[in-house]
Amino acid sequence: MKVITLEEIKENININEVLSELKKSFIYYSEKKIICAPITQTHFPEKNADIHIKSGYLKDDKYYYIKIAAGFPENYLKNISPSQGVIIALNTATGIPEILFNDNGFITDTRTALSASLCAQFFGDKEIQSVGIMGCGIQAYLNAKYLKFIFPELKKLYIYGRNIEKLKNIQQKFVDLGCAVNLTDDPNVVLINNKIIICTTSSKEPYLFPEHIIPGTVIIALGADDGIKQELSSSVIFQAKNVFVDSLDQCLKYGELRHVVKQKPEIQSKVLELGDIFAKNEAYISSESYSVIDLTGLAAQDIMLSRYIINKL
Missing domain, CATH: 3.30.1780.10 (ornithine cyclodeaminase, domain 1)
Structure with a gap:
């Protein structure tokens, strides 16, 4: 072999x-x-x-x-x-x-982060200068790294974590990417300052709610592939203008969508697979509302x- x-x-x-x-x-x-x-x-x-x-x-x-x-x-x-x-x-x-x-x-790490970056590139503002990242692990850093590659004009990173001291310990490697780094233990600070939000934590309790989401925002939740993780409150998905998934079947079993469908099965009617959107090359995003992308990771x-x-x- x-x-x-x-x-x-x-x-x-x-x-x-x-x-x-x-x-x-x-x-x-x-x-x-x-x-x-x-x-x-x-x-x-x-x-x-x-x-x-x-x-x-x-x-x-x-x-x-x-x-x-x-x-x-x-x-x-x-x-x-x-x-x-x-x-x-x-x-x-x-x-x-x-x-x-x-x-x-x-x-796995590379394709996970770059898939989120691909979605940000396809659906997001082409002149984006600020990105919000929820989490401080491998995926948080890789997403920041690849987004800086895709968006050279990216100047600011807002990074959320429950433990500020832990965030301070990893702050320098984000600074080394060439961005000003804002650390916070309040997820709403990230929401009110960014239209691209990347969720990379392993939280089993939702911490992201719709009240502070800016119109035109794209929220990319990645890594929810075990049916346990949940970063987005159900109301975030209920109120989203668009909901995109890598796989409808997988997201119903394992993703953020799984938690929502239990309460409102009809949500499935507005869910679209990314493959269908990419094939048509039509990135329709509402400037009056926001969109959610649920990534469970595909073979x-x-x-x-x-x-x-x-x-x-």
Whole structure:
């Protein structure tokens, strides 16, 4: 079995090319050109951790991809990245495992952050100079990093976290991106100052409510793929003009949408998959209201990014 190392993966990543591949992943998923297996997930409540498996293949492609991703937040105490995992490519003609991506979760982290950035680029204000980020972990930093790449004029970051001291400890790496950084333990401070909001916390209790959301705002909630996490109050989704999802099926089972549908099943009628929107290339956003994007993470993203790396190598 060929092993592709983390170093090889990082050396062959071009951000603009990856954004293009991720856009295709949403479109192919909605067009059912990529076949995804049901998600398998195991929780470790005592560690606030989980391991999940996402897999599938692009029709008529050479490989079937299996992604094993582990999220162990307490790893930072051991100076180990909280994100871990591998991707295995099996030959679709023989079933033989041929390639192992020893990526330590890098592909998952990258495609998760860049998918949010893709949505910000597609739906957001092209002249954006300020972004709000909820959270202070890996995804908070990667989103800030990639958004700065996509929006070079980005000048300000508003970062929310429950623990100000923890925020201060990581503030410098955000400053090093070339932005003024505003720290707060009040999520409303982020809402009233930004029209792009990226939610990256692991909160199980909603902390974001509609009262202070600015008209024209795009709220991107990512990483809710276990059915437990909830950052947005149900009222945020009830009152949104548009609700976009990476997968309607997954979001109803695992995402922010899951909590809302229990109360108002009719909400499904206004939910659209991103793949359908990207295929039409129509970014209709209301300047009088706000929009919500629910991202649970698709095997399709892992597949397209893995194929991209194989082709680059």
